[in-house]
Amino acid sequence: MAKTLNVPLIGARRPKPPDGAARVSRRPGGLGLLALVAAAFTLAQLILVHPGMGLGWDETVYVSQVSPHAPAAFFSAPRARGVSLLVAPIASWSSSTTLLRVYLALLSGLGLFVALRVWRGLFPVRVLALAGALFATLWVTLFYGPQAMPNYWVAIGALVCVGCFLRAQADGHDRAALWGIGLSAALMAWMRPPDAVWVTLPLLVVAVAVPRWRRAGPLLALVAGLLAGAAEWIIEAYVSYGGLGQRLSDGSRIQGGLGWNIAVGDQMRSLGGRVLCRPCTGAMPNPVVMAWWFVLPLIAVLGLVIAFRARRTAPTLLLLACATTAGIPYLFMIGYAAPRFLLPLYALVAIPVADALVHVVTVPGRRRRPVIVTLVAIGLAGHLAVQFAVLQATVRRTTDSHHGWAVTAAELHRLGVRPPCALAGHQSVPIAFYTGCSSWAVGGHNANATPESITRSARRMPVAVVTIPGSKPPGYARTWASHRVGDLNVYVSPGAGSPTP
Template sequence: MADSPNITLTAVRRFSGPSVAGTSWRERGQGLIAAVAAAFTLAQIFLVHPGMGLGWDETVYVSQVSAHAPAAYFSAPRARGVSLLVAPVTLWSSSTTLLRVTLAVLSGLALFLALRAWRGVFPVRVRALGGALFASLWITLFYGPQAMPNYWVAVGALAATGCFLRARADRTDHSALWGLAASAALMAWMRPTDALWATAPLLVLVVFVRRWRRPAVLIALVAGLAAGAAEWITEAYVADYGGLLGRLAEGSRIQGGLGWDLAVADQLRSLAGRALCRPCTGPLPNPAVTAWWFALPLFAVLAAFVAVWHGRPARTLVPLVCAATAAFPYLFLIGYAAPRFLLPAYALLAIPVADALLQLVTASDGRWRPVAAMLVALGLAGHLAVQYTVLHRTVARTVADRRGWSRTAAELHRLGVRPPCVLTGNESVPIAFYTGCSSAAISGSNANTTAAALTRTAVRQPVAYLGTPSGRPPSYAHGWAAHSFGGIRLYLSPRTVPTKAPGGRR
């Protein structure tokens, strides 16, 4: 059954719980949502190692606003939202633990606000269960405390869609308009292109569907997107990106060229804990690891069926369509995968799927269906066990890898590579951050210099090339002192002076 063109507040009360207008911050049952958000924060702190070193992309974002190391090359697809988010911590402290705990707290607060944005659209228990489903994914827990944009796009998309539905249902709910603008700005602040994909259905509805047209909603959505993307667009012209179209083209090139490219199998491979699957080869993970991923679209279809059956499709179909558009480019337009790419889609699916699950376990009179409830509970218990197992293995492997970067940085310091200095070669971006050096590349997506420029720099300050034991150094590094450490072949420029050991020995 289609929504009435003149949906009333009475209908919203009947189908969706309390009125969205003037709802108090002490709305009944909000403690349940707060408990979910608090549990999410604590789970990040205790399950994701707070002292886990910064990853490759994190060092790029953090270096822009850190006194610890020079700013790394900032490629075209990146936006500065993450850098500004972490600036209050990184400008005065180099503590990774402090940064992780701060981000865990902020991500929990953001989840609470995003779930609360749906007040009056879905009951509290649906929102709480949806929040728990999203927050319990290993991907959400792993990236919540990281200096990465994807989680923030996800909660922004979740909040924006909830505020959009509230604003459409109740013209007196001005807080929904402000929430819509703020959420859209958050998404665009973090990743402008992702924000457009996630909000495309909202823009289509409010522009092309007559019964959804409302100028105030359109203004709030467009103003939020414009405000969030303003810095990124301005930078496209003032920096060396060749304008907005040039930046978009360069971003596409760095991502391998956007075009039809089926990446569904790549995403499946990444679910076993691979932070970046590029190239994405090897066998698929154990079916137990990917079962939830196949079940998710089935429950989404069930949610759509339930919504249509009960005559209230808008509140379910809108987030489902937004989830589909948010996921589309990462499933069909790029040739690699990372599990974090689909976080916005998972967040948008969470509440409709939670509603479908609760419909399965409760009868029309509100009583529990014991058999269905037991089966759903067993399924969720198995799901949580799998998520914890993958998270534990991913954290352990990541901590070990980043400790390896830290040991390499210490060895470079011992060999005399100290700021001001430059690193180039394999994994030079993160290791340079750990060492306190600049990073440089003469080719690839992070190319920011030339071989001639590196040669000139090596006359003035220490330069190190990070190679492999079997590889050959580039021409500019021929004749440089070679050292082996931890599976890395280090080539040091003549300006490098090793640190003297106690007693005057080197």
């Protein structure tokens, strides 16, 4: 970095940044390159992840909270309302999945641009552009960018929050950085409050425990942002879940009981495109698919060494510290895996990795440079090929699954199960959304009904129970009309309308 940013107030001296704090370049530039990366990310989502791909299970829960298409699904304790509010501008008036996907793809591209822009001056633009490209070309990033899910937005919030925290430490009068800290922390807590705490834990520790970094502005902005984003979740805990402690306890129980549990192997199994690995059994993916996961921490450590030698350790160290705490609960404290859980980790570690790659292809002597550049180019090309292959297979498999729910919903309509109606049983949550019905469960994480209440409701509106072949229907549905719908059995209450030929 050449010169430090100097924005003194009239008649006031600029406070000296803490030892080891980031230096911010006077002329960062490069907005066009960052915008190009974000635009390419948006375009790749629209091309590779079909906008017409139906909504997934969790998506139907979030979207149903604001959609007039179907009654709101049961909202379990771990969930937060951020995604529902994010999709409300579209989902509140349109049932078009394609329109929703396009909206989210555009929004996720804009989010990536904003997150990279925050880091201008802290790292060279070419490093940021490569970091954005590395993060954006992971199959899990492309897959979840246009989805109504919270994890991508926690990742974007994490990048913005750490970057603004460093800028605020470098310049105590940077009000934009303080606002950035608060808003990004609020965004993370808005989406997933526990994740927001894990991501920002190193920032809170540094701001409190390191004397040179004790500044009221960044710390207050961070705490205020976390509280503002989590306020609705906390209030809802007391209104609907029996208190904050009870909601946290219920959330832990639903996720299998949070505690010491090494889930590294589970996450490795999910790298092959398993969007939810629960229970996480079966063989590991091909070693070629997992190779990048082992190389990633090695290159990140190299980035830290390079930053230490260049005497700009703080940005890289904070990025890696926040990436570590973001990954801890999903690598060592949970009994299952989903690749989207680690999106914040991948976003934060992308900058040190990109910094290391740029360094190794530019610093060595002329004789070795062509060999190193060739090896890095081959490695990146192979990595991209693997990511796109996994993405293609995952999109195809997911689209088929969602199409199956749509076919089942159409058949239920034919059988007379039309709104207002209700569904219970196997995969009732997504199938009910596609059908336009309420989803009921008498047990499990989504329990919101009893056999008696379902029986009473069946006297005044169509109710159906979905089971897999070989499973018996619940007692209250044993006398209902049985139908075979694809690979499922459906039991329709006598109150349903007449089947359509």
